[in-house]
Amino acid sequence: MRITIDVAMTYRFPRPNTVFLALEAAKGAGQTVVQEHLDIGRAALSRISGDSDVGERVWAQVPDCEMNLTYRALLDVTRPEPRFETLEAMPLHLIPGDVAPYLRPSRYCQSDKFMTFVQRRFGDLSGGLQILALRDWIETNLTYVPGSSDADTNVLETFAGRQGVCRDYAHLMCSLVRAAQIPARMVAVYSPDVEPPDFHAVTEVWLSGKWWLVDATGMTSAASMAIIAVGRDAYDVAFMDSQEPAELLVQSVAVKRV
Template sequence: MRLAIDVKMHYRFPVPNTVFLALEAAETDGQILRAQSLLTGNATQYRIAGDAGVGERFWATVPGNDLVVDYAATVDITRTATPLEMLPATPVHLIPAEAAPYLRPSRYCQSDKFVAFIDKRFGHLQGGAKVAAIRDWIEENLTYVPGASDSDTNVLETFASRQGVCRDYAHLLCAMVRAAQIPARAVAAYGPDVWPQDFHAVAEVWLNGAWHLVDATGMGGPETLAVIAVGRDAYDIAFMESQAPAQLLLLQVQVWRV
């Protein structure tokens, strides 16, 4: 599947500023970057590798008060949707260094608080079947409510309120899967079926020796998502971090099938 991506951003700052951006589709397993262009006005870019070597991020130094970003890309998605139920989990003592850090609790994903719940509710299942059941439980029990959470909302609050947006769904999935002793990490992505159109957050789980995308909102699948970045939780995959207060003037994300 070929996706076209178009992002336009305009932020204003009270002083010259430096921001950290993660918004380019990654050249990574399961997707091929056919073309892309990125304009950041008069800001200067300083690039670094993304977490786990997935994609790139960059510092942008803004000499004035405005950051205007125009990003466009064409991406071929080559991965297919593999039924999770078919995939075994890796025994904990055999989990490799690549995946081991994503077993631990993180700032927004307090997975240690869910061990008893996971044992009681899903203890009869193993491997990918357990992950699939957790995904289905979240999709069935949470309500997608724009504005129901903010950047400080953690997974315990989401579990209690039973509502949130994509980042909250991804956090809850990561926390519950980690509680089952299966590595899970947060993923920033683009998807044509995300509504309303925006940067999207999903999860990746480590099963059968590889990472597999899982979207508990039901708005995307491995064959329709273009990965941007990965990390422990939303703190690591934010599309922008600003050192100065930021006033949003324009944010437009459009993703469509070609």
């Protein structure tokens, strides 16, 4: 599937600023960047590898008190849909060293608090079938409510309140999967199926020796996602971190099938 991505944003700062960006589509992992262009005016840019070597992050030294940014890309997504019923969980002692950190609790994903719940509710399942059951439980029991959470909302609050946005769904999915002793990480993606159009958060789970995408909101599927970044939770995959207070003036995200 070929998709186009068009991002535009304007932020105001009290003084010249350095920002850390994660908004360019990653190369590889079932997707090919045909062409792309990032424009941040007079800002000086430097790049580093993203977490787990997925994608790149950009340091932008903005010399003015306003940042005008555009990002446009054309991608081919060739990733197949997972067949979760055929996938198996790996024994813990065989999980690779770069994957093992995604078994642990993190800032917004207190997975250790859910171990009893997962064992009692889903302990008779394993591997991909357990992942499907966890995904279905979240999609059934949570209500997608824009504005119902903020940047400080953690997974315990989401579980208790039974509502949230994609960030909260992904945090809960990561937490329940880790509680089942399966590695899980948060993934920032673009997708033409997301409504309203915006940066989207999903989950990757480690089964049968590979990472597999799953969206607990049910909005999109692996074959229509463009991966941006991965991490332990939202703290690691935020599209922008700013040294100075940032005032949003304009922001739009448009993703379309070609």
